Amino acid sequence: MLRAMTLAKGPCKPSRTHFLLTWTWGAPLAPATGRARQCSQQPCTQSHRSNTCLLLCCWMQPSGHPRWTGQVSLPGGTRQSPINIRRRDSVYDPQLPPLRASYSAASCQHVWNTGYLCQVEFDEASEGSGISGGPLENHYRLKQFHFHWGAGDARGSEHAVDDLTFPAELHLVHWNPSRYPSYREAVLGEKGLAVIAVFLQLGAPLQALQQLADVLPEIKHKDAQVALGPFDPSCLLPACRDYWTYAGSLTTPPLSESVTWIVHKQPIEVAPSQLSAFRTLLFSAPGEEEEAMVNNYRPLQPLMDREVRSSFRAPTQSPRERPEQMWQGRRVLQASPSEPHGPRAK
Numbered sequence: 001m002l003r004a005m006t007l008a009k010g011p012c013k014p015s016r017t018h019f020l021l022t023w024t025w026g027a028p029l030a031p032a033t034g035r036a037r038q039c040s041q042q043p044c045t046q047s048h049r050s051n052t053c054l055l056l057c058c059w060m061q062p063s064g065h066p067r068w069t070g071q072v073s074l075p076g077g078t079r080q081s082p083i084n085i086r087r088r089d090s091v092y093d094p095q096l097p098p099l100r101a102s103y104s105a106a107s108c109q110h111v112w113n114t115g116y117l118c119q120v121e122f123d124e125a126s127e128g129s130g131i132s133g134g135p136l137e138n139h140y141r142l143k144q145f146h147f148h149w150g151a152g153d154a155r156g157s158e159h160a161v162d163d164l165t166f167p168a169e170l171h172l173v174h175w176n177p178s179r180y181p182s183y184r185e186a187v188l189g190e191k192g193l194a195v196i197a198v199f200l201q202l203g204a205p206l207q208a209l210q211q212l213a214d215v216l217p218e219i220k221h222k223d224a225q226v227a228l229g230p231f232d233p234s235c236l237l238p239a240c241r242d243y244w245t246y247a248g249s250l251t252t253p254p255l256s257e258s259v260t261w262i263v264h265k266q267p268i269e270v271a272p273s274q275l276s277a278f279r280t281l282l283f284s285a286p287g288e289e290e291e292a293m294v295n296n297y298r299p300l301q302p303l304m305d306r307e308v309r310s311s312f313r314a315p316t317q318s319p320r321e322r323p324e325q326m327w328q329g330r331r332v333l334q335a336s337p338s339e340p341h342g343p344r345a346k
């Protein structure tokens, strides 16, 4: 499986490592080792310096995902995502205004199986559909939303909060038309994207999600797509609009560090049957060996010297606030998509 990789010279150091991989959503690579997982919580320079380390730490795990078999341009690594948000270390910023979201249901185009996740596309030319306020200097247009989920309920979210992970995570991806002429260019540019992240936990059915869950059987295989009809994604946002924000990257290739992340504190509830519907999708195309689409999340990345700001006071500043009571997240140390229910799991 190493045949797909071209590796440039460079130290095993996230801030300076440049390497290229040809990527597609293909068959999974060899499973990662326990050794490779160590680097997910710290820069590679602290533990391994050999070429083998470069392969393990910077390619297979923890930077990548077993499904990434193609060419990836990873320019650096000082602000990669996702991260483990530590509430006590986040900085309350009273200057952060509320985030304003206004979406046009009519701009919803279709839902498709990308071969890695389930994605709902919107007309990116629709000016009125997007977000502003919060940490954003400009209005950002909605381009698409998608989900990441696990094989089981203990893990599946990309971000974690105080080492807690959730069964799934929603990402609403927006781009900045004030700085870039198109989404394609915004993906690679400074302040090009703003992504809202919402954790999913099990509970009551989310009626708004059922419209999507109902069409998933029609996109079971890779590259399948189907019209979804009008859909307003604001119904997928939690009632509480408190959030964390930090500068990060895409969590899928090209992993560009162009993202202002806005991670909602409050999860939304979905029924177990709704989450199970996502697990019936396949990574594979028709005619290929069937592989369940599960654990399509990237491992946690080092925070390094970044600051996570919050729009609300941390628990130590507001003793009455006990968000643990509304969280059903599972405490998992470095969930890795390749173990033990990796993409090979059926």
Ligand SMILES: [Zn+2]
Residues within 6 Å of the ligand: 146, 147, 148, 171, 251
């Ligand atoms: Zn995502």
